[in-house]
Amino acid sequence: MEELPFLGLSMQKKVVIITGASSGIGKALAEKYAAEGWNLVLAARREERLQEIKTKLQNTEILTVKTDVTSEEDCKNLVNEAIKRFGKIDVLINNAGISMRAIFEQLELDVVRRVMDVNFWGTVYCTKYALPWLLKTKGSVAGIISIGGYIGLPGRTGYSASKFAVRGFLETLRVENLKTGLHVLIAAPGFTSSEIRKSALNSTGNQQGETPRDEDKMMSAEECASHIYTAIRKRKRNLVLTFVEGKLTVFLSKFLPRFVEKMSYKWFAKEPDSPFK
Numbered sequence: 001m002e003e004l005p006f007l008g009l010s011m012q013k014k015v016v017i018i019t020g021a022s023s024g025i026g027k028a029l030a031e032k033y034a035a036e037g038w039n040l041v042l043a044a045r046r047e048e049r050l051q052e053i054k055t056k057l058q059n060t061e062i063l064t065v066k067t068d069v070t071s072e073e074d075c076k077n078l079v080n081e082a083i084k085r086f087g088k089i090d091v092l093i094n095n096a097g098i099s100m101r102a103i104f105e106q107l108e109l110d111v112v113r114r115v116m117d118v119n120f121w122g123t124v125y126c127t128k129y130a131l132p133w134l135l136k137t138k139g140s141v142a143g144i145i146s147i148g149g150y151i152g153l154p155g156r157t158g159y160s161a162s163k164f165a166v167r168g169f170l171e172t173l174r175v176e177n178l179k180t181g182l183h184v185l186i187a188a189p190g191f192t193s194s195e196i197r198k199s200a201l202n203s204t205g206n207q208q209g210e211t212p213r214d215e216d217k218m219m220s221a222e223e224c225a226s227h228i229y230t231a232i233r234k235r236k237r238n239l240v241l242t243f244v245e246g247k248l249t250v251f252l253s254k255f256l257p258r259f260v261e262k263m264s265y266k267w268f269a270k271e272p273d274s275p276f277k
């Protein structure tokens, strides 16, 4: 840690923990925070991917911690390792997530459990262990939810439920911390090019292996990460990305819920593997 001893001021770089940093939005967030001069703690299950990212990013200190966010022990260890190395945490981004595609009637219940374990419990575990440290720095905790955390997306019961749950959890955490200085961001990207649709689980819990949408027409993970970075820096409460997919849908769902349901049904019926024809 560098110090200006005569002022007693710490020049220490800020520290961010990013879960699910091995691909997509998490990887792009790592690149963005590194470019802005932060120290990084990158968490994911695929350690070799984290090492590749670490090798490419210069001028910053990076700690990689192999972490399965469905394991409470792993999440506790992630925070402990971050503190051992950097002594503080300024931002925690709960980004790790998985999706699913299958109608509920055909869905094995274990798929819902697996999605909840990663998206909801992963967020709860990491937040629980990082919170005492975030309170010391009056830092930020962010959850990457989805438009599916505001409206029910057909074929995604488990996914939407997990993102609604994360939103409820973080909104409550925000109220509890009204006077502590903790900042809570709930970020809902629209369609963003990444691995999420390919690795989404099918009705029996196997990965789909392909995306039903044209990933090239989506927002890039880098653009999405840049919006999230700015929202955290400005200590925004909510970020809903893209106007039509996001802001308008969320707004209309409050006032014209039936219209949004029909729109969402029609929209998802266009996917090649959609059961809604």
Ligand SMILES: NC(=O)c1ccc[n+]([C@@H]2O[C@H](COP(=O)([O-])OP(=O)(O)OC[C@H]3O[C@@H](n4cnc5c(N)ncnc54)[C@H](O)[C@@H]3O)[C@@H](O)[C@H]2O)c1
Pocket (backbone or CB within 6 Å): 019, 020, 021, 022, 023, 024, 025, 026, 043, 044, 045, 046, 067, 068, 069, 070, 094, 095, 096, 097, 098, 118, 144, 145, 146, 147, 188, 189, 190, 191, 192, 193, 194, 195, 196, 197, 199, 221
């Ligand atoms: N891409 C989109 O269109 C989109 C839209 C809205 C929200 N999101 C959300 O953004 C977040 C990032 O997803 P992405 O689109 O970059 O997809 P992605 O699949 O590229 O990245 C997800 C990351 O989470 C990691 N992960 C999954 N299970 C994990 C576990 N048990 N422990 C640790 N890490 C785990 C994956 O390995 C991967 O690195 C997710 O929470 C997702 O729900 C994505």
